[in-house]
Amino acid sequence: MTGPGGTVPTSPRAANSGRHAVVPQGTPVFDVRGLSKAFGPRALLDAADLQVWPGETLAIIGESGSGKSVFLKLLAGLLEPDAGSVWFKGQNIAEFDRAGISRMHREIGYVFQSDAMFDSMTVLDNVGYALREHTNQSDEEIRARATECITRVDLKVEDLEKYPAALSGGMRKRAALARAIAIKPEVVLYDEPTQGLDPQNITRIAEMIEELQHELPCTSVVVTHDMRTAFGVSNRIALLHEARFAVIGTPEELMRSTDPAVRAFIDDAMEELEELFEEGVLAART
Numbered sequence: 001m002t003g004p005g006g007t008v009p010t011s012p013r014a015a016n017s018g019r020h021a022v023v024p025q026g027t028p029v030f031d032v033r034g035l036s037k038a039f040g041p042r043a044l045l046d047a048a049d050l051q052v053w054p055g056e057t058l059a060i061i062g063e064s065g066s067g068k069s070v071f072l073k074l075l076a077g078l079l080e081p082d083a084g085s086v087w088f089k090g091q092n093i094a095e096f097d098r099a100g101i102s103r104m105h106r107e108i109g110y111v112f113q114s115d116a117m118f119d120s121m122t123v124l125d126n127v128g129y130a131l132r133e134h135t136n137q138s139d140e141e142i143r144a145r146a147t148e149c150i151t152r153v154d155l156k157v158e159d160l161e162k163y164p165a166a167l168s169g170g171m172r173k174r175a176a177l178a179r180a181i182a183i184k185p186e187v188v189l190y191d192e193p194t195q196g197l198d199p200q201n202i203t204r205i206a207e208m209i210e211e212l213q214h215e216l217p218c219t220s221v222v223v224t225h226d227m228r229t230a231f232g233v234s235n236r237i238a239l240l241h242e243a244r245f246a247v248i249g250t251p252e253e254l255m256r257s258t259d260p261a262v263r264a265f266i267d268d269a270m271e272e273l274e275e276l277f278e279e280g281v282l283a284a285r286t
Contacts, residue, residue: 024053027090029187029219030075034084037070044070046243047084057213057220059230061265062240068223069113071240072191075221076108077101106134109180109218113191115172117164123150123175124160130183149178152215153208170201174208181212188212190222194229202226209233227269231255232281239265 030052037045044067052058062068073079074086077093085092088104096104109130117126127149128142137145147157153174164172173193180188190209194202206229213220213233224230230237231251239247239254241261247254254262255273266273 024051026054028052028087029054029089030221031087031090032075032084033087035071035074035081035086036083037067037074037079037081043243045074045081045084048240048244050238050245050248052219052221054219055217056235057209057222057233059222059224059234059237060240061224061227061230061237064225066240067243068240069191072189072221072223076110076189077104102134106130106183107186109183109185109188111173111176111180111188111190111193113195115164115176117172117176117179119164121163122160123155123162123164123167126164126175127160127179127182129179134183145182146178149182150175152181152212153178154204170197170204173197173201173205177205177208177212181216184216185218187219187221188216190220190224192223192225194224194226202229205229206232227265228272228276231273232276 028051030050032048032050035045035048035050036043048071060068060071070079074081077086077088077096080094085094087093091100093101093104117123118129121129124143124146127146131137131142131145143160146160150160151157155171155174155178159167159171159175164175167175177193193209194205197205206226209220209222209229210233212218220233222229222233231254234251236248236250237254238245239262241247247257247259247262249257255266257263257266
């Protein structure tokens with residue numbers, strides 16, 4: 001199972017999603033080569049390889065504690081690998097100086113697992129944080145961009161003046177998403193964007209990921225344990241299993257897979273995935 005792509009969906013929801021066919025060409029946005037990372041005696045990644053292509057949404061699934069979030073931090077240069085390399089747009093990030101890392105972070109939006117909102121700052125200051133760090137925009141320009149982003153994720157303008165503690169879990173996740181896109185990134189990395197949310201908010205966040213992918217557009221990597229999110233928003237899915245990406249393919253390819261590790265995930269989530277067939281997000285099985 002190699003190469004991104006997917007069946008063009010026919011349902012109203014799917015028609016607005018990021019589930020377009022993506023052809024691997026040119027330079028990968030991320031090119032992961034022989035990546036290894038261990039904490040103590042446990043290896044989370046062992047000579048792992050993976051490419052992320054411009055314009056695609058790649059979902060990463062795997063067992064809890066398998067290293068998915070660690071891998072995302074390695075992509076962003078927030079952790080250093082023990083061996084191997086991560087190449088960003090044709091450049092080895094290990095060779096970046098401080099200014100180079102700053103430039104890379106200017107192009108990457110990051111939605112952290114815990115939302116990572118600064119509790120002592122208003123939503124406005126949280127959403128505008130990267131703009132203050134990486135641009136010379138005025139207070140008025142930052143407010144205008146924060147207002148645009150907060151309304152895009154279905155929050156109200158008055159929410160900008162609130163502190164994170166005043167928001168529900170779903171609202172905090174959406175505010176974190178607004179912060180990630182404020183700088184108009186070329187890449188968005190999502191670390192468990194639906195974790196801890198109720199089914200309604202899970203669907204809401206997944207739909208926003210699709211909409212943003214269509215509107216920005218950008219390249220997205222989504223780490224998730226939620227199979228409906230993984231299969232609903234992605235062009236390709238990579239299964240992290242036993243410290244490597246054991247299987248990589250389109251959602252339809254994984255649905256047809258007989259690999260025991262893949263089947264363990266899909267069979268447990270079949271009831272949820274059936275809804276995607278009904279909606280036309282996933283092509284009918286052959």
